[in-house]
Amino acid sequence: MSVDAGSWLARTKAQARLRLFCLPFAGGGATIFRGWAEGLPPEVDVCPVYLPGRESRLREPLFTRLEPLVEALGRALVPFLDMRFAFFGHSMGALISFELARYLRRMHAPEPVHLFVAAHRGPQLPDRDAPMHSLPDAALVDALRRLGGTPQAVFEHEELLQIVLPILRADFELCETYVYAQEAPLDVPISVFGGEQDPMVSVQDLQGWYEQTRRGCTLTMLPGDHFFLQSQQGLLLSRIGQQLRSLL
Numbered sequence: 001m002s003v004d005a006g007s008w009l010a011r012t013k014a015q016a017r018l019r020l021f022c023l024p025f026a027g028g029g030a031t032i033f034r035g036w037a038e039g040l041p042p043e044v045d046v047c048p049v050y051l052p053g054r055e056s057r058l059r060e061p062l063f064t065r066l067e068p069l070v071e072a073l074g075r076a077l078v079p080f081l082d083m084r085f086a087f088f089g090h091s092m093g094a095l096i097s098f099e100l101a102r103y104l105r106r107m108h109a110p111e112p113v114h115l116f117v118a119a120h121r122g123p124q125l126p127d128r129d130a131p132m133h134s135l136p137d138a139a140l141v142d143a144l145r146r147l148g149g150t151p152q153a154v155f156e157h158e159e160l161l162q163i164v165l166p167i168l169r170a171d172f173e174l175c176e177t178y179v180y181a182q183e184a185p186l187d188v189p190i191s192v193f194g195g196e197q198d199p200m201v202s203v204q205d206l207q208g209w210y211e212q213t214r215r216g217c218t219l220t221m222l223p224g225d226h227f228f229l230q231s232q233q234g235l236l237l238s239r240i241g242q243q244l245r246s247l248l
Helices: 066-080 092-106 137-147 152-156 158-176 203-212 233-245
Strands: 018-023 044-048 085-090 114-118 190-195 217-222
Touching: 018 066, 018 092, 066 092, 066 158, 085 092, 092 114, 092 158, 114 233, 137 152, 137 158, 152 158, 190 203, 190 233, 203 217, 217 233
Parallel strands: 018 044, 018 085, 085 114, 114 190, 190 217
Antiparallel strands: none
């Protein structure tokens, strides 16, 4: 797949002092970060990442494996690493952010000053859930209803559902085929966020991130289920903003 750096990001703010690259959960896109710029310090350039196969890149092939996605994204972001930067990722986005930080380290490229991860177990921990990416459409829809996070309008419009299902299936495959490789812990502080009512990711799962950094790891639990990113956006941004101010 050819990489056009500009297609991964909508814009950047040259006068910023720090860039925050944001990566979505499975099935999500850059639009889930709408409003984040208003909720964070003005010196922070909020940069949602546009992944192939959705939104403005709907006609591009979807990635079903993490490694090639990280390599393509890592190459594309290099021109935008000209100032201090951090990553935020929720669920699938947390896994992408983590492996992207490790990729940049292997390439001797600039590394993030902070890693924010949410709603994902420590990457070295095994996935206890049954795979979803190979389920028939009807079973996958039932699983999505139980999981939550998918707007009801999607289920009510067949054409929209047929657009969303391949994206979700590819994202689930990307996560479910991930194989953790042992490497040295990152020299990057990690802030971990979890939902107090998340049935998918426990506190013990979140504590697995402690092993992935030499620079300190904090864990913050917020009200809500797996998608507290949406239900508790203001509170989450408040917590992230506090930590970003210390980096400015």
